[in-house]
Amino acid sequence: MTTTVHPSAAGSTAFSDVTSSDASLRRFLHGLPGVDQVGCEARAAALGTRSIKTTAKDYAIDLAIRMVDLTTLEGQDTAGKVRALANKAMRPDPADPTCPPTAAVCVYPDMVPVAKATLGSSGVHVAAVATAFPSGRAALDIKLADTQDAVEAGADEIDMVIDRGAFLSGHYLQVFEEIVAVREACARKNGEDAHLKVIFETGELQTYDNVRRASWLAMMAGAHFIKTSTGKVQPAATLPVTLIMLEAVRDFREQTGQMVGVKPAGGIKTTKDAIKYLVMVNETCGPDWLDPDWFRFGASTLLNDLLMQRTKMRDGRYSGPDYFTLD
Amino acid sequence: MTFEYAPAPESRGIVDLKSSYGLFVNGEFVDGSGTSFKTISPATEEVLAEVAEASDADVDAAVKAARRAYTRVWSRMPGKERAKYLYRIARIIQERGRELAVLESLDNGKPIKESRDVDIPIVAAHFFYYAGWADKLEYAGFGNDPKPLGVAGQIIPWNFPLLMLAWKIAPALAAGNTVVLKPAETTPLTALLFAEICQQADLPPGVVNIVTGAGATGQALVEHPDVDKVAFTGSTAVGRMIAKTVAGTDKKVTLELGGKAANIVFDDAAVDQAVEGIVTGIFFNQGHVCCAGSRLLVQESIADELLERLKRRMATLRVGDPLDKNTDVGAINSREQLERIRELAGIGDQEGAERWSAPCELPDKGFWFPPTVFTGVSQAHRIAREEIFGPVLSVLTFRTPHEAVEKANNTPYGLSAGVWTEKGSRILWTANQLRAGVVWANTFNKFDPTSPFGGYKESGYGREGGRHGLEAYLKEGGLK
Numbered sequence: 026m027t028t029t030v031h032p033s034a035a036g037s038t039a040f041s042d043v044t045s046s047d048a049s050l051r052r053f054l055h056g057l058p059g060v061d062q063v064g065c066e067a068r069a070a071a072l073g074t075r076s077i078k079t080t081a082k083d084y085a086i087d088l089a090i091r092m093v094d095l096t097t098l099e100g101q102d103t104a105g106k107v108r109a110l111a112n113k114a115m116r117p118d119p120a121d122p123t124c125p126p127t128a129a130v131c132v133y134p135d136m137v138p139v140a141k142a143t144l145g146s147s148g149v150h151v152a153a154v155a156t157a158f159p160s161g162r163a164a165l166d167i168k169l170a171d172t173q174d175a176v177e178a179g180a181d182e183i184d185m186v187i188d189r190g191a192f193l194s195g196h197y198l199q200v201f202e203e204i205v206a207v208r209e210a211c212a213r214k215n216g217e218d219a220h221l222k223v224i225f226e227t228g229e230l231q232t233y234d235n236v237r238r239a240s241w242l243a244m245m246a247g248a249h250f251i252k253t254s255t256g257k258v259q260p261a262a263t264l265p266v267t268l269i270m271l272e273a274v275r276d277f278r279e280q281t282g283q284m285v286g287v288k289p290a291g292g293i294k295t296t297k298d299a300i301k302y303l304v305m306v307n308e309t310c311g312p313d314w315l316d317p318d319w320f321r322f323g324a325s326t327l328l329n330d331l332l333m334q335r336t337k338m339r340d341g342r343y344s345g346p347d348y349f350t351l352d
Numbered sequence: 353m354t355f356e357y358a359p360a361p362e363s364r365g366i367v368d369l370k371s372s373y374g375l376f377v378n379g380e381f382v383d384g385s386g387t388s389f390k391t392i393s394p395a396t397e398e399v400l401a402e403v404a405e406a407s408d409a410d411v412d413a414a415v416k417a418a419r420r421a422y423t424r425v426w427s428r429m430p431g432k433e434r435a436k437y438l439y440r441i442a443r444i445i446q447e448r449g450r451e452l453a454v455l456e457s458l459d460n461g462k463p464i465k466e467s468r469d470v471d472i473p474i475v476a477a478h479f480f481y482y483a484g485w486a487d488k489l490e491y492a493g494f495g496n497d498p499k500p501l502g503v504a505g506q507i508i509p510w511n512f513p514l515l516m517l518a519w520k521i522a523p524a525l526a527a528g529n530t531v532v533l534k535p536a537e538t539t540p541l542t543a544l545l546f547a548e549i550c551q552q553a554d555l556p557p558g559v560v561n562i563v564t565g566a567g568a569t570g571q572a573l574v575e576h577p578d579v580d581k582v583a584f585t586g587s588t589a590v591g592r593m594i595a596k597t598v599a600g601t602d603k604k605v606t607l608e609l610g611g612k613a614a615n616i617v618f619d620d621a622a623v624d625q626a627v628e629g630i631v632t633g634i635f636f637n638q639g640h641v642c643c644a645g646s647r648l649l650v651q652e653s654i655a656d657e658l659l660e661r662l663k664r665r666m667a668t669l670r671v672g673d674p675l676d677k678n679t680d681v682g683a684i685n686s687r688e689q690l691e692r693i694r695e696l697a698g699i700g701d702q703e704g705a706e707r708w709s710a711p712c713e714l715p716d717k718g719f720w721f722p723p724t725v726f727t728g729v730s731q732a733h734r735i736a737r738e739e740i741f742g743p744v745l746s747v748l749t750f751r752t753p754h755e756a757v758e759k760a761n762n763t764p765y766g767l768s769a770g771v772w773t774e775k776g777s778r779i780l781w782t783a784n785q786l787r788a789g790v791v792w793a794n795t796f797n798k799f800d801p802t803s804p805f806g807g808y809k810e811s812g813y814g815r816e817g818g819r820h821g822l823e824a825y826l827k828e829g830g831l832k
Binding site for chain 2: 058059060061063064065067068074075076077078079080081082084085088272303304307308312315
């Protein structure tokens, strides 16, 4: 993984011809191989039948915990709620110190300072949703200001939404340029930058062809991660949608040598579900992506199910939900 | 650290294997008078059971039992009553699905995920489907008073043992015939468990008779003068012998024989799904599929990219223990078949095709062949013409749709074909040109009891499945 780099800022130069005009970008995106819906869903379902037991399950559960972006994105969020969530992210199972922390907590931008103060140097990242999340319906300068605020407050990762209206009306270059601008807004004064996750809201893009096009568009614009959903629209993450995105990052690496991460978010609630995603990552992209740097789960309730299953693997029996914290 | 899937074996405890099995004649298990033989697990070479061999006299007894059941019970029974038995059998198959799946994988070597998710569910579906026809035969399009033929002698292969049994027995019984069925000598066990299911369903004695044995038993059945109908699925060579044997008699015949199907991938295909379809087409059931997509015809402009993707995908196939729930490719059914695959693959090497096999560890015991692809194959290669009946894909290229169709049809077989393109009009045009009984568009190896299946040319004649499948077991009747 050390030899693999994330896409460079301001878009990949390998695609500068493609992204030079709306027409050439459209030609490229519409020239990508189509997706056969039935075949794609059949493949996703087939991967879901893998039987992951004993040592494999142990490995998968701990990996899944390390991949969770523990999320609270509610109007009712308060500093107290975010502090509790951050504590849970650092010590998901207070009864078991061998339980790994999650990858990040994911909050609205105004909660970044609170999360940051609690997490300190624990290594758990702070991810902030920005760009007028979840609808993305705001002027570009507002979206950029939203992003900069979060970055300045210490966010390690920015989860932006694309302009689905622009995408669906075929204004691909507009979507592209917006992602490039947000990526630039992720830069910190010290020369580092917050990692950018680009949310497609696949439930609104509807077709797998659109998901494949959005994936390439975002990767060419310099996304570090591509993410299915905000969690506010149904359907959110699904296995077939994630399969299309995994195929896209796999193919992008073949072409450019650059790795992009994938984050399904919303609706993944059980260990069984999470393991299906990990199997899909393993058999689509290979082991390089089986790392929190390259695959995440956007989830809130998933973590407790992972913890219950983890405890069951060790004790041989299920303990009640009261043994796991509810933050 | 990588994600290694721990073994996930399906328990074989659910199967109650007996040390020896007799023949199923007139509703009872009886000893055979031939020399009994052993059936083994091809994955381990472990002997599973001793099975009786039906002699000519045993076959005669079975045919007599079938005739008696036909004249006294089954042909007189109203269709709606026959349907009840078929529905009951279908339900018992579902209830005992796991047992049947485990036994099928043990005896045949196919992965449990296929016997569990494909074979057994379709077996049950066939019985349900034809149960529905039993009281509606006058609306099937064969006159308003169609009649059964009488006693059907049925011979089935080892690649889908129970599924081929269902394809044969369900329509025969629905139409009012009785049957004597001979399963393949390497895979008799699920047919014998089916015999138990017939007892459990209280099927009248003699309606279904199972005689086990090899070629001689099959020949005795085909030659028996009191058999009205012969149905065979298997090799083209044996099919020819059967056609000769019954020539000049009153016996009706259906033959479902070999194939060398073209799977045609155009340059605008949905490439990831096409790769899946190619894999399903040739590696499903270890390639032991008469309609397998064993010739990949890929448009030259995308050939390199497609093959790279195909090899990457093949490298993820999990070959091994058929009872492991994560196994994708199981064991070759017999040593004999393994030798045949090795021989033809060797000829591929000699003729200058380039062999690539998925990197996989094969077990020490049992019969195994890795998923393999030959590139640089032309129509002049034997591996492009002869049915290998194993996990071996021959790749040819084409430049234009006309060339694709020409190459696809340039075979003595004509059982199935696949077309991959995102262009609907090209699917229709290509399907119209292809001389194959089944043409799959943007999918492969899909089976359903409502859909007729059968071949052109040396792939046989007659259709199984759907309304068409009834025709093989009915004679047209006039006005009531």
